[in-house]
Amino acid sequence: MKILTIIPAYNEEKSITSVIANVRRYVPESDILVVNDGSSDNTALYAAAANAMIINLPFNLGIGGAMQTGYMFARDNNYDIAIQVDGDGQHNPSDIQKLVKPVIDNLTDMAIGSRYISRTSYRSSYLRRIGMIFFSALVAFLTGNKVKDTTSGFRVVNRNIINYFAKNYPTDYPEVDVLVKLHKKGFRIMEIPVEMNRRQNGKSSITPFRSVYYMIKVSISILIDAIRPADSQ
Amino acid sequence: MGKMHLINVYSLSIIFSVTFLFIVIEMVRKNKIQERYSLLWIFMSIILIVLSSSPYFINTLADLLDIVNPPSLLFLFGLVYLLIYNLHITAVISKQAEKITRLAQELALLKQQKGNREKNV
Secondary structure (H helix, E strand, O other): OOEEEEEEEOOOOOOHHHHHHHHHHHOOOEEEEEEEOOOOOOHHHHHHHOOOEEEEOOOOOOHHHHHHHHHHHHHHOOOOEEEEOOOOOOEOHHHHHHHHHHHHOOOOOEEEEEOOOOOOOOOOOHHHHHHHHHHHHHHHHHHOOOOOOOOOOOEEEEHHHHHHHHHOOOOOOHHHHHHHHHHHOOOOEEEEEOOEOOOOOOOOOOOHHHHHHHHHHHHHHHHHHHOOOOOOO | OOOOOOOOHHHHHHHHHHHHHHHHHHHHHOOOOOHHHHHHHHHHHHHHHHHHHOHHHHHHHHHHOOOOOOHHHHHHHHHHHHHHHHHHHHHHHHHHHHHHHHHHHHHHHHHHHHHHHHHHO
């Protein structure tokens, strides 16, 4: 069973070293790939020093393009399982095994690490919670899937989804969008409660104005997605 | 009808569209615009030239559409055309953005592979 951990990173030099170390500690059987999304800091250097494989994108593609590059790599190198962990250290690698197990046992095609499914110590802002509830309701309405943490970037997928993502991955607002796409293709999705850390370094790019704008953009995008034929990108 | 000035919306319109057509053809000739993107502009200028060549066309059309001030039909026409052309351009840009993303991804994957091979030698 070949396992790959994909860490998309854009200017994460402060956290990337510890994220790699933690993944290696909790999932020693996994190869680690950092997709450096055109960082202007020393992310690439730190990742190389930590002995991770690294793909340097020539310029910033955004999270969708960067993640897809990781999935293309996983497909081309015949990985069976791909783990997606953010480069900013907000995901706890000690939880990865909880997500990997149901995928290996073929209970699901994708496992999502969720902040909301049960009482975890994660606290988030009001606005963020409203947004999450809204997306959750929208996804439930469109797919019948009750996913609570629709924007979580902490995910584990099997080979079928690796192949699918390598070909089709939304560029603009991938996390929520993908749920609707996968549902249409008949993939199984499972949510598993995990602990989330506060961001170790750097501020979240989300401001009130931006998050409202983000909500509108993503909503339009997935509503259109819902009326789009399943095979076209 | 009021008196016809030598310089009015029709004559200005003709001057403008002829110049425009000339510029478009010149840009295609110098390979600054690809042929396929010039076609719509060339059609546009020809139609504009015809419409502004004589008040007859525009007056008849305006009459048919119950438009009181015939020259406003020219503006309406121009506006609708620009709207459609902009949409077309947005589609072109989106396609190109997708291709550029794919190129960047393939390039990055190849470089990784190459670096790997050199390490193993």
